[in-house]
Amino acid sequence: MTVLAPVLAPQEIENAYANLDDATRNLYVATREEADHRRALEEAKATALTSGQIDGKNAETRDAQLRVATIAAQKDWENAQDEVKRAENNLRLAQIGVERVKTLLKFMEVTK
Numbered sequence: 001m002t003v004l005a006p007v008l009a010p011q012e013i014e015n016a017y018a019n020l021d022d023a024t025r026n027l028y029v030a031t032r033e034e035a036d037h038r039r040a041l042e043e044a045k046a047t048a049l050t051s052g053q054i055d056g057k058n059a060e061t062r063d064a065q066l067r068v069a070t071i072a073a074q075k076d077w078e079n080a081q082d083e084v085k086r087a088e089n090n091l092r093l094a095q096i097g098v099e100r101v102k103t104l105l106k107f108m109e110v111t112k
Contacts, residue, residue, distance in 0.1 A: 008104045016097040023094035030087040034080040044073040
């Protein structure tokens with residue numbers, strides 16, 4: 001039985017590592033933005049609480065008022081969390097691409 005060695009173009013190797021680099025950078029950016037939006041949400045909550053905007057008589061009413069007062073900041077934070085998840089997934093895919101290249105290179109070396 002003859003085993004044919006796979007063909008791996010240099011551009012494919014470069015692309016795999018470039019994708020890994022991009023995915024790593026994108027995750028860093030997404031994580032920083034998520035942290036910024038989380039801080040903005042906390043600031044919005046603090047502002048709403050200290051401004052007298054939250055004046056409910058019981059905890060349930062105050063919680064509801066707080067959610068309404070900070071709905072935009074909450075949505076921004078949720079969107080940022082979603083972006084972190086997408087970036088994490090893209091990083092995993094890029095890591096798989098690099099592992100594939102490494103495996104093919106090893107296989108090519110063995111089948112010389």
